[in-house]
Amino acid sequence: MTMPKQQTTPRAPAAAGAGPAAGVRLGDVAVRFRSKKRDVTALSDVSLDVAPGEFVAIVGPSGCGKSTLLKLVAGLLTASSGDVLLGGERVTGPRHDIGYVFQRAALLEWRSALRNILLQAEIRRMEPAVARARADELIRMTGLGGFEDAYPHELSGGMQQRVALCRALLHEPPVLLMDEPFGALDALTREQMNTELNRIWRTTGTTVLLVTHSISEAVYLADRVVVMSPRPGTVTEIIEVGLPAERDYSETLGRPEFRAAAAHIRDLLGAVSGHD
Structure with missing residues (x-):
């Protein structure tokens, strides 16, 4: 089955005050690791262009290098060959301007929700008044109002991830990297977080790269879905989802667009029908 090529839906302008989104480019990127026993190629000949403000999801079998790809963009890993650019600039080391959300919220247990969000401001030495205003805006946006003073053990898993998302977005990053952020949540909470993330992305206009094992999550959230091969990971196909932004x-x-894209991705991954 061959999916028809479709134009990516143009993004709505970012909200007033939001930082400018940035594009991401990977050109013929390879990552090789050497251990005492053997050499491992994690990624091979990966090329990808992500437009400013675009939402791109990355799916593939375990161990295919999805998280490695995010670490390249973040500057936490250096490519063995090829080029990685963010906003037109070559990534040569850790990027402190991006946002990063992991599978676990990694909140500090002794800090309230608000103070966990503002930890970002302390690290970046943001102007306190500006940081607090931005935190209040994000708290309203993510439905955390009334829980500012709650500690992590008083919050559900979904609410903890909302706090982590607020923390990642506090400095208005041009690119948000998300590594299986909802994988530990129950199905209903995950659906709610998907809905919230779609709304937040449309509001902020931030460029998003999401790694997920969920095909339905990838298709629901993304403009395009990158399907990767088993290790050494390379791009098998890039699927244009063709859904409206909202x-x-x-x-x-x-x-039908959702069902067609999801079915095609399952075919590419060799997934059993009915499994995510």
């Missing part, structure tokens, strides 16, 4: 969850899952 997406009602249940309605979107019933759309």
